[in-house]
Amino acid sequence: MRLTRYFLPVLKETPAEAQIVSHRLMLRAGMIKQAAAGIYSWLPLGYKVLKNIETIVHEEQQRAGHIPMLMPTLQSADLWRESGRFDAYGPEMLRIKDRQDRDMLYGPTNEEMITDIFRSHVSSYKDLPLTLYHIQWKFRDEMRPRFGVMRGREFLMKDGYNFDLTKEDALHAYNRHLVSYLRTYERMGLQAIPMRADSGPIGGDDTHEFLVLAETGESEVFYDAEITDLKFGDREIDYDSREACQAVLEEFTSRYARTDETHDEAVFNEIPEERRRVARGIEVGQIFYFGTKYSEPMGAMVQTPEGGRVPVHMGSHGIGVSRLLGAIIEASHDDKGIIWPEGVTPFHVGIVNLKQGDAEADAACESLYRQITDLGLEPLYDDREERAGGKFATMDLIGLPWRITVGPRGLKNGVVELTSRRTGESEEMAPEAAVARIAGIYGKG
Numbered sequence: 001m002r003l004t005r006y007f008l009p010v011l012k013e014t015p016a017e018a019q020i021v022s023h024r025l026m027l028r029a030g031m032i033k034q035a036a037a038g039i040y041s042w043l044p045l046g047y048k049v050l051k052n053i054e055t056i057v058h059e060e061q062q063r064a065g066h067i068p069m070l071m072p073t074l075q076s077a078d079l080w081r082e083s084g085r086f087d088a089y090g091p092e093m094l095r096i097k098d099r100q101d102r103d104m105l106y107g108p109t110n111e112e113m114i115t116d117i118f119r120s121h122v123s124s125y126k127d128l129p130l131t132l133y134h135i136q137w138k139f140r141d142e143m144r145p146r147f148g149v150m151r152g153r154e155f156l157m158k159d160g161y162n163f164d165l166t167k168e169d170a171l172h173a174y175n176r177h178l179v180s181y182l183r184t185y186e187r188m189g190l191q192a193i194p195m196r197a198d199s200g201p202i203g204g205d206d207t208h209e210f211l212v213l214a215e216t217g218e219s220e221v222f223y224d225a226e227i228t229d230l231k232f233g234d235r236e237i238d239y240d241s242r243e244a245c246q247a248v249l250e251e252f253t254s255r256y257a258r259t260d261e262t263h264d265e266a267v268f269n270e271i272p273e274e275r276r277r278v279a280r281g282i283e284v285g286q287i288f289y290f291g292t293k294y295s296e297p298m299g300a301m302v303q304t305p306e307g308g309r310v311p312v313h314m315g316s317h318g319i320g321v322s323r324l325l326g327a328i329i330e331a332s333h334d335d336k337g338i339i340w341p342e343g344v345t346p347f348h349v350g351i352v353n354l355k356q357g358d359a360e361a362d363a364a365c366e367s368l369y370r371q372i373t374d375l376g377l378e379p380l381y382d383d384r385e386e387r388a389g390g391k392f393a394t395m396d397l398i399g400l401p402w403r404i405t406v407g408p409r410g411l412k413n414g415v416v417e418l419t420s421r422r423t424g425e426s427e428e429m430a431p432e433a434a435v436a437r438i439a440g441i442y443g444k445g
């Protein structure tokens with residue numbers, strides 16, 4: 001993409017309404033624009049990162065054997081009356097009437113709708129296990145929408161639902177989700193710690209929230225510092241293996257890590273004092289096992305191998321897709337702007353032309369642009385007639401992890417400059433060497 005042909009409405013001023021750094025930076029970098037309280041338009045740069053996050057979520061869900069689909073945002077109130085949640089959900093649910101005066105709602109979550117789909121089409125244990133998921137907009141009329149996409153009213157969520165014959169099978173699905181989430185967040189450059197939590201309006205006893213540690217997080221958390229040493233890394237897990245998933249669950253949940261709702265001071269105090277941590281975190285996901293809470297009242301029954309009929313065991317599993325942009329920025333920025341992890345960056349590398357209009361500099365930039373594009377990567381070429389300082393400031397603000405700077409002086413010596421956004425370190429090298437380095441970084445070498 002050439003910057004002169006893109007739509008990147010960066011702001012010079014820091015918007016006064018934004019209280020936390022991720023919100024400020026998303027507005028300044030021209031990623032989002034507020035449409036109404038807690039509701040945002042995703043401008044091209046923000047939309048690109050959102051799509052990258054979605055892609056990682058899809059890939060990791062499908063790696064775990066979960067099946068993608070799409071349910072609507074608007075739902076009929078009748079389904080929610082069956083589960084009893086139409087009244088129970090409270091004022092967070094946006095209730096709408098259609099022209100026939102029928103009660104509708106903008107879905108805050110989809111347990112009822114998926115249970116209805118299941119009961120219409122599945123009646124035998126032979127079709128189990130089954131996990132369906134979608135990535136869809138949700139609406140929750142939050143009392144205090146704030147911090148930009150972090151606590152929105154309209155927000156994008158991955159919500160997945162497992163259907164199993166027995167509690168034991170459903171707990172395997174729970175563990176499988178936990179493992180796949182660890183991998184998902186790490187690919188986004190995040191450490192998200194599973195913590196024992198409270199299930200709230202979704203229900204059930206077993207639930208973990210995934211928290212990214214950040215001072216601006218809305219949740220107070222208590223944990224054993226040893227947990228931050230754990231890395232999932234690039235291990236290959238057989239998601240069908242109960243033992244393998246159980247082992248990972250035990251590794252990542254055996255140390256103390258809880259949100260304030262489930263915190264137990266006495267147990268916490270058993271940890272050696274130097275390892276006790278009280279901090280704040282951003283909740284980027286939550287997994288639930290709730291058994292037959294929805295299948296029983298809604299009659300989602302399956303035939304057992306012995307010929308009986310039992311309500312199916314379920315759980316649901318959410319990832320805050322749009323919230324993740326805020327969480328990643330909170331975890332990865334500096335005074336100058338965002339620092340995108342390579343896994344989610346909107347463009348793989350920036351190309352800065354120090355002297356637009358100089359025949360040699362223009363040609364070198366065009367050549368880099370073509371070579372990088374040919375690798376299947378996306379460069380952002382700042383081809384504006386703008387002074388170098390302004391171009392650097394824009395690149396630093398929007399946070400591309402790598403920048404190639406091209407100027408007539410360097411070209412005389414046959415070199416361009418490759419700069420890491422994270423470390424600020426620059427290296428001079430031949431243009432071909434810079435392309436090769438970028439290829440290597442993104443696994444295209």
Ligand code: 5CA
Pocket residue numbers: 108109110111140142149150151152153154155156157158159160202283284285286288316317318319320321322323
């Ligand atoms: N049905 C279950 C799991 S699919 C569910 O709704 N879980 S949840 O309520 O925990 O939401 C899942 C994730 O969505 C949360 O972990 C959080 O990351 C994100 N989320 C929840 N509310 C908001 C909000 N108001 N703005 C942005 N993200 C949110």
